[in-house]
Each structure stands twice: as C-alpha cells, then as structure tokens.
Amino acid sequence: MAESFAFAIADRVLGKLGSALIQEAGLAWGVETELEELNDTLSTIRAVLLDAEEKQATSHQLRDWLGKLKDGFYDAEDIVDEFEYESLRQKVVASGSFKTKVCSFFSSPKSLAFNLKMGHRVKNIRGRLDKIAADKSKFNLIEGVANTPVVLSKREMTHSFVRASDVIGRDDDKETIVGLLMQPSDTENVSVIPIVGIGGLGKTTLAKLVYNDERVVGQFSTQMWVCVSDEFDIEKLIKKILKEIRKGDESYSDSSMEQLQSHLRNALDGEKFLLVLDDVWNTDREKWLKLKDLLVDGANGSKILVTTRKKSTASIMGTFPMQEIKGLCHDDCLSLFVKCAFMDGEDKQYPTLLKIGDQIVEKCAGVPLAVRSLGSLLYSKRGERDWVSIRDSEIWELEQNEDGIMAALRLSYYDLPYHLKQCFALCSLYPKDCEISNVVLISIWMAEGLIHSSGQNAKMEDIGERYINELLSRSFFQDVEQMIPGVLYKFKMHDLVHDLAMFFAQPECSTLNFHSKDIPKRVQHVAISDTDWPKEESEALRFLEKLNNVRTIYFQMENVGPRSESFVKACILRFKCIRILDLQDSNFETLPNSIGSLKHLRYLDLSWNKRIKKLPNSICNLYHLQTLFLLQCSELEELPRSIGSMISLRTVSITMKQRDLFGKEKGLRSLNSLQHLQIVRCLNLEFLSKGMESFVKLRKLCIISCPSLISLSHSIKLLTALEVLVIGCCEKLESMDGEAEGQEDIQSFGSLQILQFDYLPQLEALPRWLFHGPTSNTLHHLKISQCSNLKALPTNGLQKLTSLKKLEIDYCPELIKRCKPKTGEDWQKIAHIPEIYFDGREIASSTK
Numbered sequence: 001m002a003e004s005f006a007f008a009i010a011d012r013v014l015g016k017l018g019s020a021l022i023q024e025a026g027l028a029w030g031v032e033t034e035l036e037e038l039n040d041t042l043s044t045i046r047a048v049l050l051d052a053e054e055k056q057a058t059s060h061q062l063r064d065w066l067g068k069l070k071d072g073f074y075d076a077e078d079i080v081d082e083f084e085y086e087s088l089r090q091k092v093v094a095s096g097s098f099k100t101k102v103c104s105f106f107s108s109p110k111s112l113a114f115n116l117k118m119g120h121r122v123k124n125i126r127g128r129l130d131k132i133a134a135d136k137s138k139f140n141l142i143e144g145v146a147n148t149p150v151v152l153s154k155r156e157m158t159h160s161f162v163r164a165s166d167v168i169g170r171d172d173d174k175e176t177i178v179g180l181l182m183q184p185s186d187t188e189n190v191s192v193i194p195i196v197g198i199g200g201l202g203k204t205t206l207a208k209l210v211y212n213d214e215r216v217v218g219q220f221s222t223q224m225w226v227c228v229s230d231e232f233d234i235e236k237l238i239k240k241i242l243k244e245i246r247k248g249d250e251s252y253s254d255s256s257m258e259q260l261q262s263h264l265r266n267a268l269d270g271e272k273f274l275l276v277l278d279d280v281w282n283t284d285r286e287k288w289l290k291l292k293d294l295l296v297d298g299a300n301g302s303k304i305l306v307t308t309r310k311k312s313t314a315s316i317m318g319t320f321p322m323q324e325i326k327g328l329c330h331d332d333c334l335s336l337f338v339k340c341a342f343m344d345g346e347d348k349q350y351p352t353l354l355k356i357g358d359q360i361v362e363k364c365a366g367v368p369l370a371v372r373s374l375g376s377l378l379y380s381k382r383g384e385r386d387w388v389s390i391r392d393s394e395i396w397e398l399e400q401n402e403d404g405i406m407a408a409l410r411l412s413y414y415d416l417p418y419h420l421k422q423c424f425a426l427c428s429l430y431p432k433d434c435e436i437s438n439v440v441l442i443s444i445w446m447a448e449g450l451i452h453s454s455g456q457n458a459k460m461e462d463i464g465e466r467y468i469n470e471l472l473s474r475s476f477f478q479d480v481e482q483m484i485p486g487v488l489y490k491f492k493m494h495d496l497v498h499d500l501a502m503f504f505a506q507p508e509c510s511t512l513n514f515h516s517k518d519i520p521k522r523v524q525h526v527a528i529s530d531t532d533w534p535k536e537e538s539e540a541l542r543f544l545e546k547l548n549n550v551r552t553i554y555f556q557m558e559n560v561g562p563r564s565e566s567f568v569k570a571c572i573l574r575f576k577c578i579r580i581l582d583l584q585d586s587n588f589e590t591l592p593n594s595i596g597s598l599k600h601l602r603y604l605d606l607s608w609n610k611r612i613k614k615l616p617n618s619i620c621n622l623y624h625l626q627t628l629f630l631l632q633c634s635e636l637e638e639l640p641r642s643i644g645s646m647i648s649l650r651t652v653s654i655t656m657k658q659r660d661l662f663g664k665e666k667g668l669r670s671l672n673s674l675q676h677l678q679i680v681r682c683l684n685l686e687f688l689s690k691g692m693e694s695f696v697k698l699r700k701l702c703i704i705s706c707p708s709l710i711s712l713s714h715s716i717k718l719l720t721a722l723e724v725l726v727i728g729c730c731e732k733l734e735s736m737d738g739e740a741e742g743q744e745d746i747q748s749f750g751s752l753q754i755l756q757f758d759y760l761p762q763l764e765a766l767p768r769w770l771f772h773g774p775t776s777n778t779l780h781h782l783k784i785s786q787c788s789n790l791k792a793l794p795t796n797g798l799q800k801l802t803s804l805k806k807l808e809i810d811y812c813p814e815l816i817k818r819c820k821p822k823t824g825e826d827w828q829k830i831a832h833i834p835e836i837y838f839d840g841r842e843i844a845s846s847t848k
Contacts, residue, residue: 005422005508006066007049009073012449014042016080025083029115034122038076041126045069045133048141050418055139062139065132067522070508072129074524074549077449078577078600079121081624085599086114088623092645168339168368169332170206173325177210177305180320181274182219184301190292194306194314197325199496200369200405203307206325207276210305220302222273229433229495232282233531234291238264241275253559264294272299279433279495280308285316327366336368337361340375340475356387363396363407369475369494370408376474377412409500412474423450423467424476425505429527431556432498435490436477438468439676443627443651447579447602448525448551459699461650461675485781486724486754487676487700511556514543525552525580533563544570551600552580561585561608568592576600584608584629596621607631607653614638620645627651631680644670653678660687662713669694676700686710693718699751705729712736717748717769728758728785736767748773755779759786766793771800778803785810792818797829806835 016022017039026032049066056063177193185191195203210216211225224244226237238260243250245267252263275295282288295304306317314322328336337357338347347354357378364370378387395407395414416424423445430436442464445451451460451467471477472491479492493501502511507520511527514534526547534540544567553571555561562568565588571581572594580603589611595604596618604622606612607629613636620642628646630636631653638658649671661679662669669691677698679685685706692715699721703709709730714737727733736757748769755770757763769775771794780803784790791814798804807830809816816838818826830836836843 005425006070006073007046007053008418008422008450009070009077010042010046010049011419012452013073013077013080014039014046015452016077016084016449017042021087022080022083025087029083029086029118031115031119031122034119034126038122038126038129041129041133042073042076045129045136047143048136050144051142052136052139055141059139065135065139068132069129071522072125072132074551076125076129079118079125081577081600082118085623088647089621092623092647167202167205167209168336169328170202170209170325173206173323174209174213177206177323178213178215180323181210181216181303181305188296188319189300190296190298190302190304191319192292192304192306192317193320194308194318194322195325196308196311196314196322198367198405199309200367200494201325201327202368203309203325204278205368207278207305207307211274211276216274220272220274221299222268222271224273224275225278226276227278227433228280228282229431230281231531232280232284232287232291234287235260236531237291238294242267261294265297268295268302269297270299271302273302274305275303276305276307278307280306280313280317281310283310283312283316288317328368328371329366330361333361333364333366333368333371334358336371337375340372341378350382352384353382353387356384356391360387360391363391364405367405367408369496370405373408373412373475377415379473405496406500409496412476413500413504416474419450419452420467420470421504424471425501426450426509426525427493428498428501428505428509429511429525429552429554429556430493430498431511431527431529432495433492434556435481435492438465438489438491439487439651441468443603444552444580446626446650449579459675461699484702484726485756485783487702487726509552512543514539516543516546519546523547524550525554526550527552527554527556528560529556530560531557533560537564537566540567541570544574547574549577550575551578552582553578554580554582555584559585561587563587565590565592569594572598579603581605587611589613591616591619593618595619598622599624601625602648603627605629606633608633610634612636615640617642619643622646624648628653630654630656631678634681634683639668643668646671647673649674651676653680655681657684658682659684659708660689661685662689662691672696674698678702678704679706681705682709684708688713688716690715692716695719695721697721700724702726703728703730707731709733717773720750722749723751724754725752726754726756726758727760728756731759731761733760734762734764736763737769748775750774750778752778754781754783756783757785757787758783760790761786761788763787764789764791766790771796776800776802780804781806781808783808783810784812784815787812788814790815793826793829797826799829799832804833806837807833808837810837810839 017035022035026035052062052066056066177195180193195207197203211223217223222245224241226240226244228237235257239250239253242252242260242263252260255263306314308314311322334357337360338354341347341357342350360374361371364374374390378390381387390411393411395410413421413424426444426448427436427441442451442461445464445467446460451463453460453463468477472480476493476497477491478494480489481491482489507522509525509527510520510523511529512519513528513530553575561584563586568583568586568588569592571578572592576598577600578598579600581598581601582605584605584607586606586609588609591606591612593616595616601622602624604625604627608631610632612633617640620640623646625646626648628649628651633655636656638656650673652671652674661682672694674695675697677695677700679702681704683706686708687710690713692713698719701719701722701724704726705728707730710732712733727736752775770779779801782801782804785808790812793815798807809819818824819830819838821827821843
C-alpha cells in the first residue's frame, strides 16, 4: 500500500525544484530549462495522483502504475539532491581559507563534465516519467487538490500516568484484580494473575490502574513493569527486570547468564514484589518455567500480573483463574467517545452529531481503542457530512476481524493529511512496544524529507513536534513519558496501531532478518530484526546483496549492530543514495573513509560503539548530514578538524574523552546550523572554553553526566537563541556564572524558556544571570532537583522572573523546608508562581 505515498513524494520533489537553491544551481550549471521541464512533468502527473491513490485498491494495474511512478519520483529526488549537494559543497569551498587558491568551479573542466552528466540525467528521468505518465489516460483519473500540509496541534500533549478518572468502565475489573493482589499465597510464595482480552480492550491500561493504586503500592516493597511483546527471551527479560529493580542502572548488561540469574535471585530474595509482564505472547511452557524458577524466592504474597491476548499463554502461566476482560457496555463507550470527540460540555450543542456518534459507537463493538480513535478523528469536525461518512463507510463491511477495531483504525488513517500518512507509516520500522524518542523520530522524518515548512519561518523541529502532537491527539501514539522538559520525551504505539502502520508501509518499509528470502523489490527502508549478529560475517554481507536502492538501514534490537568495518563498507558501496544509516551498538574501531561518498546521507548514528577512537576526515564531506549521534562512544578521542564543513548539522549528541570540548575542537564552533547539542558522559570534560557564542542558532543545550566539569564558559550566556538549558549529574560544578562573574549580564541569553538543574551537589546559589538580563522576562519553567547544597533562594526571591509559570523542586530537603507553604521562610519568594511542585506533588492552589 506504500504506492499511496506517490503524491507525497511528487509534492516533495516539486518543493525542492522550486527552492531558491535549486533554481540558482540550474542557472549556474546551465540546466535551467531541463529542470523547468522536469517540474512541468511532475506537476502534470501530481494533479491526478490523489484520485489514483483512492482507486488503486480495486485495480492491480493502477497499483503497478503508481509503483513505477514512485520509483521514478525517488530517482528524480536523488538527482535534485545531487544539485543541492554540489551547491552546499561550493558554499563550503567559498567560505574556506583556501578559496583564493582555487579556480571557480563553474568554469572548470570538472564543472563542464558535471553539467553534461547532470543534464543528461535530468532529461532521462523526465523522459522516463513522461512515458509512464502517458498511460494515465487508461484509468480515467480526475484532477484533485490535496488537503493542506500544515498541521496545528489541537490539544496539549497527553501524559503517561493513567488517572483513574480518565478511564471509563473498568472500576469492577480493577477492584477484582486489586483484591487478588492483596490475597496471601497459600501454596507458593509467588502467584500469577493473567489478564486476557483481545487487542484494544485496554488490558495494559487496566494493569496500570492497578499498578498505581495506593493500596497496591503500599502492599509491595518492590514493583517492576516489564514489556515483553513478541519475543520471550529469558536473558533480555532478566536484564529488563534488573533494570526496573535498580532504577535504570545497566552496569550488569555485559554479565553472563549465570551472573544475571544470581543478580536477580539476590535482588528478589525475601522481597514482597509485584512484577507486571505486559503483552506476553509466549506459549512455550518450558521457557516460562525457566524464568519463573528465578522469581520464586520472593516473600510470601508476591505477585506476577500478566497481560496477554492469548488464552493459551494465560493457561500455562496463571496460578489464579484468568481474568478475561470484555468490551465496554454501550453507555460507557458513548461516554468515552464524547470525551474524545468534544470539549467539556460541547456535546450538548450538537444533538444531531451526538445521535450519529451513538451509531458510530455501536459499530465499535465495545473496543475502547476503536472508540477513542474515531472520537479523536472527529474532534475538530463539526460538519454533519464528516460524521455520516464515518458512520456509513464501506470499510465497516470490508473489515470484520478484531471486532471492528481495524476498520476504525483504517478510517482514522484515511483521515490523516497526506504528508502525515507517510510519517506514520515510517514508524513501522520500530519494533512493537518500542519506546520512541521525539528527537530521534523527528530527525528520521527530516532525513527522509517528510517535514514540510509552513512558510512562516518555522523550524523543522517545531513542525515535527506538531506532527507528533497531531498523531497523539488522534490516538496513533500513546503512553507519553517526559524525560527532559522541553527536550526529550518518549511514547509508544499500540500493537494494533503498529500493525496498521506495517500494512500501509509495505512494501516500501519492511522488517527483515539476515535469512529473509522474499524481499520486496521496491523496498526502500529496511529494519533488521535479528536479535544476534550472525556468527559468520558472510551471512550479513549476502543479505545486503539482496537489497537495492535502500534509503534506510535501521537495527531494531539493542546490542545488535555491525561487528566489522566490512558490513559498513558494503552498505556504502551498495546504497549510494542512503539517507539514514543506523550503526548503533557497532563494534569496530574505524569508520571507513568511504563514508564521505554518501552525498545523500542525513542521519548517522554511531552511539554505543565503545571501540571507535576517531572519525575519518572524509566524514566532513557529508554536507547534507543533519543528525550525528555519538552517544556513549567512550573511547572517542577527537573530532575531525574540518567538522565545521558539515554545514547542515542540526542535532549533535556526543560522548568524548576531551578535557576541553571547545578548546581543541574548534571545528565544533563553526557549526552555525546547530539547533540541538547534547554533551553526555564526557568523563574527562573539565571546561567549556570561550567561543560558544558562535552557535548562533543553538536552541537546546544539555550537559549531562560530566562528573569532572568544574566551570562553564562565560560565553554560554551569549547563546541568544537558546530556549532550553539542562545541566545534570555534574558533581564538581560549583557555579553557573562562568569565569567572568563580575561582568554585567545585560546580554545574557535572550530566549531562555526552560532551565533545569539536576544533581549538582556543589551548587550553592542560583546563577546571577537568572535575575539580571533578558532571562528574567523569558523563563517560564525552572526545575531544581537533587541540589543538596542549595539551601535557600536569593533575597529578592523569584519575583524578578516575571514570566515564570512553573517551579519544580525535587529531593532538596532543606530548600523544600524553607519553601513550605505559609510557614516556610522562603515561601513568599515563590508564592506568586502559578504552578509549584515539591517532590513531584503539586502544591494545592488553596495554599497559595
């Protein structure tokens, strides 16, 4: 069904052809006429594509025609990208110190050869598209106009915590399961309670309700939540359980199986625990018994709560009778629908719509996910025709499986704007139950050219956030968990929503393994699902030989990545137009020099490679690269001297061995397009030298887990575009004011909105620039956590922060005591702030 993306791809190529960069390149290289003719051809074809995509379901010939067009569009995009690349290269040359020594590229023999080659390529692709387009008359297609590509979020983002008041119709189920959890065990210390039901009924939501219930929290000394999904791998499950027990600590990740078992037994010995195993599919009793044997040493009354769609799974695991949850009653479904489709009380203004909604709810067969999906779809629609079209859609008749849930989800998908359909479908590359990072997903969308500018100078990252919010509001994403305010959050897709993404993404996006035989001819984006790297490298190389024209290589599983340079070399040699190359968890010392030949590469991830020491200088030829992840590259000694040539870089996350990141690494300061910089676990980092003001577009800066960091550069305050600053886990950092504390702070920052200090035990006072200069008028969220030496607020309090809307103070006992409502010495210094949280609890408005 990926032929549905033909319109989106054509639209994207037309957008590039109309850009100033390409028009200037056309003039410079004498191919202006050829590019204009290609533009005309694409415009003519695009006019009928929407109609073609609607009709393709009933015509194999039309699907094949769209597939051929899509292949041609991709090739056209590659050609346009080469013009872009050459223009960017010339920009780098022109800005370099050696520009006076080189003759003008445009008059050189090399330029003439480039002109001829590219001119021929443009003519060839236009001729090919003209030939394919000539067949459109066979299909009686009608010209149409697409819905607008600009998406505005209709609602605020949801949160991962499940409030009991937000869940409808599950009170009795909740009370039953809470009652079972409170029961002592008569025969064995650890009991297992299975929750069974079809997809979309809310098994996980019910388990969360129970898990967070105060009675349950008080009953167990240890609580663990582990998402299992398709693969019941005992070693990985042990690691997940240990990670829950140890609050994220993964120091045991390289332990042997024997050591892991010992760690788990010791951790649970004598503990009364609750373990939730969410989304279990395993029907192999032997596997379950092997895991269960490691859990039986808990104290009497320990419980394991299992959610599963399969009764066979429940029967082999449960010691209590399975708790089979049913669909919601009609009234509860209607209440949920109204909650999703209308603002509070608004339903009373639309009695006709409410009556139609009642009929739509009837078709959802009591499945909450279906109800929520369609309610969210209709949230902004108040025309009777829109509601009737959903109620009377023929899809209800075509889709009978899963009690109507897939029909509801398909209707929601068809209602998406055309550009969001491709964004959503690309999410099929993630494995089921995966926690998706907003930073990574938006970077991937950007790399594939899926983010459309609104024409109002909006940043691509901001538009990407709107896309995520739109998909959240329509229930395609769920379970949002804030990680770093203003920077990082994670979310998931429901299993059935993931199935939907896979259906519409195929064959363009495919999840394969090294032994896959039936590989779609038109696959563009490849997710590799193997849980282990092949013992023989030749297996991995033979797999690559089966692929052509791939734009994405992505490894789904943790700790699975290329074990040698040869695999990377093969990727570079075979996939010249690749946009996304995920080399996480790789295990080689040297990145091939040939990496610099990937002119189209936008996204490169080398995170968790613990052997690599240097990057080749050729990497600086990646003028299109937008995202570079080097997290946890603990042996990385330095960056290439010419890294400043990577003029498209917008997001960089880095772990290095340098003592002074911006002293020796002067090239970093030349990255004028940088928007987001993360400096993480740079264990030797002591200084941030002068020169940071050169990051003129930097909007988000995170400095995390740099235990040797002593001081910040005064120039950090000259980051006038900075909106978010996060500094955490820097044990030696004493002052935020840099080395020039006596200077005035009139020019400090200017756009800062969110500021977070986390685990800075030496910090004794908030920085001066917080109260003097522009920050006092722009900051709206301040979070202070685990700063034990920060015992009081400044004399003038926070009254000078006139825009501050939210204050969070966590694990700072002295400071919280002084800020206690009414009675604390510093209370009056913060009482004016609308939202105040102490240790995660909101201070009631009645106390203010």
